[in-house]
Amino acid sequence: MIGAALLELRGLRKDFGGLEAVKDVSFTVREGQIKALIGPNGAGKTTIFNLLTGVLPAQAGRAEFAGTSLLGLAPHRIAALGVGRTFQTTLLFDDMTVLENVMVGHHLRGRMGLLGSALRGSGVRAEERVTREAAMEALARVAVAEVAARPAGELPIGQRRLVEVARALAAQPRLLLMDEPAAGLNMRETEQMGELIRQIRDAGVTVLLVEHDMSLVMGISEEILVLDRGERLAEGPPEAIQKDERVLAAYLGEEAEEC
Ligand SMILES: Nc1ncnc2c1ncn2[C@@H]1O[C@H](COP(=O)(O)OP(=O)(O)OP(=O)(O)O)[C@@H](O)[C@H]1O
Ligand SMILES: [Mg+2]
Structure with a gap:
């Protein structure tokens, strides 16, 4: 069952020199949810995880986890509060x-x-x-x-x-931040990862998932937040996000740039 707000971000901002990697981002993750954070390369997804886990300092904004402010805390303190993380490039x-x-x-x-x-x-x-x-x-x-x-x-x-x-x-952890857990996996392994993420959630862990594999994202998320160039572009259930013109345009723009 999806419950009260577990993680609340308000007006989060991070610049790297002149680059606004995260611009005024706000969203909520509810207890018991699988929520996805998607967007083209460079949208600011990993940076948000780095801000939430104390790896990078934010320039502005708030991030509250179960009522406790995360910004400014050291990574081990954030982990001890119950925020876990996996990395885009495995760090074993x-x-x-x-x-x-x-x-x-x-x-x-x-x-x-x-x-x-x-x-x-x-x-x-x-x-x-x-x-x-x-x-x-x-x-x-x-x-x-x-x-x-x-x-x-x-x-x-x-x-x-x-x-x-x-x-x-x-x-x-009470909240698990997963950064592209299916990157490099084949189709069968990706399906198994999806099943595992569901099991983790069913065992009581709330999940915030960053992932490029759309079949995985659409298959397991209750809600999706789309970021583009550091800004919130859209938010809603998978069915609505799949049809959203702005989202399609952002991804098509990315393909055009790669050509
Ligand atoms: N430590 C850093 N120093 C300078 N620039 C950075 C740093 N980390 C990220 N950036 C830049 O910030 C922007 C957002 O990067 P980020 O890694 O958050 O994107 P992402 O959405 O995770 O992309 P991807 O899907 O490719 O993983 C990019 O332009 C990136 O080059
Ligand atoms: Mg990333």
Whole structure:
């Protein structure tokens, strides 16, 4: 069920020198939703994720997550509040095992979260064990537990994307920001990713999805926000967005530029 506002952006702005990458962007993500953020290359989608996760400072605006202001907080604080993220270019430590990579995700939350305080005083080894178990559970959720002991660098892209999702889940997020989780995946893997995103949402995690694969976006999102050159162009359910003239023009413009 879709509930109250979980994430609210108001008047968010980010310039890079003279380039206005994000111009006065406002939108709301409701608890329990799968919401998509789409738009041509360079529209400002990843920049919005970077602002929300404390990787980049915003020039103006507000971003509230469950009533707490995110802007100005350090990335680990934002993660500890329950905002998880996967990256457009997978950021795995290639020399570490898959399990170790996912354990990093759990540490992010465990230190400060409920689990961290519950374990305080009961020893580092106990914490290590809980972290390992949580990481294995996250790997099982994305169906790649069988590669837990392999170096992450050996995995094909399909599995790397799943491990990224597991690492984010291991931090027990309430909101998951996914930046092109299907990039580089074949059609079957993309369908499986869609199914996984649905399962994640059904398990109680709200999802904000950046994705270029339109069949995936249209198939799983309840609501879509379209950005173009840093500005909100349209917002609505998939059926309305697919027919929106302004959206079609923005994407056609992009194709024309590429020719
Ligand atoms: N750290 C940065 N420094 C300077 N310019 C940047 C930086 N990050 C992004 N930009 C620029 O800001 C604009 C928005 O980039 P962004 O990565 O947010 O787009 P995007 O919508 O995620 O695109 P894509 O679909 O290609 O991933 C682009 O013009 C990009 O070149
Ligand atoms: Mg991007």
